[in-house]
Amino acid sequence: MAKNTKAFxxxxxxxxxxxxxxxxxxxxxxxxxxxxxxxxxxxxxxxIKEIDQKSEKLAFISTILLTLNPYNIYFSDIxxxxxxxxFLLLLMMWLVSKYFHIKNNKFLLPILIIIPLxxxxxxxxxxxxxxxxxxxxxxxxxxxxxxxxxxxxxNPIQLFLRNFTIRYLNYFSPEFLIFGNxxxxxxxxxxxxPSIIFLILGIFIxxxxxxxxxxxxxxxIWLLIAPISAALSPELxxxxxxxxxxxxxxxxxxxxxxxxxxxxxNKLVYFSIIFIYLLSLIYYxxxxxxxxIK
Amino acid sequence: MKLIQKIILILxxxxxxxxxxxxxxxFPAINSDEAAIGYNAYSLxxxxxxxHGASWPLHFKSFGDFKPGAYFYLSLPFIKVLDLxxxxxxxxxxxxxxxxxxxxxxxxxLLTKNNKLALISAAVLTFSPWxxxxxxxxxxxxxxxxxxxxGIYFFFKSIEKKFLLNxxxxxxxxxxxxxxxxxxxxxxxxxxxSLFIIYFNFIKSKIPQIIFPIxxxxxxxxxxxxxxxxxxxxxxxxxxxxxSDQGPLLRSTELLNQHKSLNIINRTIDNKxxxxxxxxxxxxxxxFDLNFLATSGDYVPRSKSPxxxxxxxxxxxFLFLGIIYLLSxxxxxxxxxxxxxxxxxxxxxxxxxxxxxPSALRALSMVIPISILIALGIFNFLKIIQNNKFKxxxxIILILxxxxxIIYSLDSYFLHYEKRYPTAxxxxxxxxxxxxEQQKNQYQxxxxxxxxxxxxxxxxxxxxxxxxxxxxxxxxxxxxxxxFSTVLNYDKYHFEKINWEKIPSNSLVITSDEIVPIExxxxxxxxxxxPGFKIYSKL
Numbered sequence: 052m053a054k055n056t057k058a059f060x061x062x063x064x065x066x067x068x069x070x071x072x073x074x075x076x077x078x079x080x081x082x083x084x085x086x087x088x089x090x091x092x093x094x095x096x097x098x099i100k101e102i103d104q105k106s107e108k109l110a111f112i113s114t115i116l117l118t119l120n121p122y123n124i125y126f127s128d129i130x131x132x133x134x135x136x137x138f139l140l141l142l143m144m145w146l147v148s149k150y151f152h153i154k155n156n157k158f159l160l161p162i163l164i165i166i167p168l169x170x171x172x173x174x175x176x177x178x179x180x181x182x183x184x185x186x187x188x189x190x191x192x193x194x195x196x197x198x199x200x201x202x203x204x205x206n207p208i209q210l211f212l213r214n215f216t217i218r219y220l221n222y223f224s225p226e227f228l229i230f231g232n233x234x235x236x237x238x239x240x241x242x243x244x245p246s247i248i249f250l251i252l253g254i255f256i257x258x259x260x261x262x263x264x265x266x267x268x269x270x271x272i273w274l275l276i277a278p279i280s281a282a283l284s285p286e287l288x289x290x291x292x293x294x295x296x297x298x299x300x301x302x303x304x305x306x307x308x309x310x311x312x313x314x315x316x317n318k319l320v321y322f323s324i325i326f327i328y329l330l331s332l333i334y335y336x337x338x339x340x341x342x343x344i345k
Numbered sequence: 346m347k348l349i350q351k352i353i354l355i356l357x358x359x360x361x362x363x364x365x366x367x368x369x370x371x372f373p374a375i376n377s378d379e380a381a382i383g384y385n386a387y388s389l390x391x392x393x394x395x396x397h398g399a400s401w402p403l404h405f406k407s408f409g410d411f412k413p414g415a416y417f418y419l420s421l422p423f424i425k426v427l428d429l430x431x432x433x434x435x436x437x438x439x440x441x442x443x444x445x446x447x448x449x450x451x452x453x454x455l456l457t458k459n460n461k462l463a464l465i466s467a468a469v470l471t472f473s474p475w476x477x478x479x480x481x482x483x484x485x486x487x488x489x490x491x492x493x494x495x496g497i498y499f500f501f502k503s504i505e506k507k508f509l510l511n512x513x514x515x516x517x518x519x520x521x522x523x524x525x526x527x528x529x530x531x532x533x534x535x536x537x538x539s540l541f542i543i544y545f546n547f548i549k550s551k552i553p554q555i556i557f558p559i560x561x562x563x564x565x566x567x568x569x570x571x572x573x574x575x576x577x578x579x580x581x582x583x584x585x586x587x588x589s590d591q592g593p594l595l596r597s598t599e600l601l602n603q604h605k606s607l608n609i610i611n612r613t614i615d616n617k618x619x620x621x622x623x624x625x626x627x628x629x630x631x632x633f634d635l636n637f638l639a640t641s642g643d644y645v646p647r648s649k650s651p652x653x654x655x656x657x658x659x660x661x662x663f664l665f666l667g668i669i670y671l672l673s674x675x676x677x678x679x680x681x682x683x684x685x686x687x688x689x690x691x692x693x694x695x696x697x698x699x700x701x702x703p704s705a706l707r708a709l710s711m712v713i714p715i716s717i718l719i720a721l722g723i724f725n726f727l728k729i730i731q732n733n734k735f736k737x738x739x740x741i742i743l744i745l746x747x748x749x750x751i752i753y754s755l756d757s758y759f760l761h762y763e764k765r766y767p768t769a770x771x772x773x774x775x776x777x778x779x780x781x782e783q784q785k786n787q788y789q790x791x792x793x794x795x796x797x798x799x800x801x802x803x804x805x806x807x808x809x810x811x812x813x814x815x816x817x818x819x820x821x822x823x824x825x826x827x828x829f830s831t832v833l834n835y836d837k838y839h840f841e842k843i844n845w846e847k848i849p850s851n852s853l854v855i856t857s858d859e860i861v862p863i864e865x866x867x868x869x870x871x872x873x874x875x876p877g878f879k880i881y882s883k884l
Contacts, residue, residue: 191765192761194764194873194874195760195761195764195765195873196756196760196761200756200760204753204756204757205652213640213652216639216640216658217636217640217641220634220635220636220639220640221636223635224634224635224636225627225630225631225633225634226627226631226634229626229630230623230627244626247630255668255669255672256672258669258673259669259672259673260673333610333614334614334619337610337611337614337615341603341604341611342600342603
């Protein structure tokens, strides 16, 4: 590993750690989770580097974004289980990619798709699928038409699917992603404001060119399956259960930024992106550190 | 075009017409804006003046909201020939919304030369719950959209041939949209600007010829601009604009108060301007919320059917596939691609500038780029499965899912809508008004609850009250917080919150849910069986 990369990773760890202790008391109980969650961006760096071996640029961008991502900053200091499993998931994916890349095996793709799917199952609990029942609704529909209409269009299976879909799509709403009114952290969404543009750009760019489509597909499937267990929970939003989606989100945001930086290779673009991210980060940290608990 | 394609197009248009015309004379009930359009047009035909006595205005004062006049004038010939009724008020939108479907077909053909894709685009718009909803009723927004789509078609046509004629038509239709709906005054100029920027080289090459159509545009636009400014246009924006929302202001104060001491960073970040900007962004992006689009739709009952989104849920994957295919394929020319995406981004701008967002009504023009993209996704899907050995199975599944979705949305609209949201439209007035007219001579006064929106105009509409009389009697109340006024009384009618004790003897009293100590003389029920109006006789 190059000296610069080592230095970069150490800085990432330190920044990540500092961001956490700004709000959480540093003691022996909190220490393991703080260290573990600060290691997540580093493992992510190795995973992206392994996936995209031609350039380290994407890995650098992804790592910086993950370190400064509101979703990860907020959740990195409160839930050991979530962080432990995310760390484990990234570690497994990195090791599997490393092993199969060496062997150049055709099973790499399906395995990398299955791993996040299995990890997603961890969050399925006894409450999953038990959406609040509304008996009044059933009677209203029957009164409006008849029982046949109810059984064709509003039956319990249809109602379950509707409840699930509404909850599932909530995790892709602007409110959840950027504004945060539905998020556990009430002052901000899961990603920084400018990221929404790069996220949309990243997703559509990933699939409109044939380059690296398979790898992008892994992250797209990951993004699509990550909110499933959360969408099965009775609450309209359960950010904790959907935490794994922070990784594909950051990946596609990085792809978007990477695309812009490669397309417009001038300093103005670099500094503009850094500047708007800096402003957005200051805004988030103000919300997180000064207003959240108040 | 092959014969089979012609037949399919005709079938699509006939289906579109049938879905939009079915029971249009009575369903949905009526709303006060429709009654205002109809009665003012009727008044113009009878007296040459609107209800307030203004001669042939460009903006109709109506409830003090100064409605753009185009729809009023479009309904004139129908009311003249077929008399004043709900159908004649709705006919202009019915015809133009079917024309929108024809023109989306023609537009896609013009841009792609692909008949199959054009037919799919027309079919998607035909069955779009969003477009269907706003095609049924005197919605100015839908008519403005028709003008915009026809205008866009002529712009692209002008690139191909007969520049002067087609470009002039583009200018005329875009200008017409400005006379039709407030939101179009933001959308249409921005769309025109985006077309000029995207096709800058083409426009530049036509500089000498472009002067005449632009001049037409300026001449057509100046009156609407002056009329808008003279008739309280800015006041209207202050009433419904996003700055009328006090939320960001209060939040800014709350955030600033949470700091022990204020420095330049706090003052900047928690500034009300920053929070209003975020609030605007929130309103703008809410139009791209997938639940708004695919599962729940608008929050306003008048603009939505129960339990459905603005598009079918099954449209959603095709929408994404369509965007990816748009970016990666050459089926649309590069500039057309940029225009379709610009259209999608411009369409919710006007809606985002108001306090109520997302708004399916004000952002109705989103339905065009969205339908084009969904159609592209379906087209691409059909292409992908073309050589698959399970092609027919995929096709049957697709048809079944779409069939189910379409019937589900029609079921929601035609069978559940009016019963679930009985007060979203002014249900019951069509029965109440003729009944009161019959009873009128037996009482000195008639007191009607003001619970439902602008009741006076509904009575004027259904009773065809002589316009020359109302022009003398009408008196608007001062505007409320949203800039709307109303009429509290005319003839024997009084519109107010019913207080039984204060009502004089020999009066007919119409209540909604107010408590009255005697049994009602008659009850008019809502479609869901709940009482809508209770009629009492106070002797």
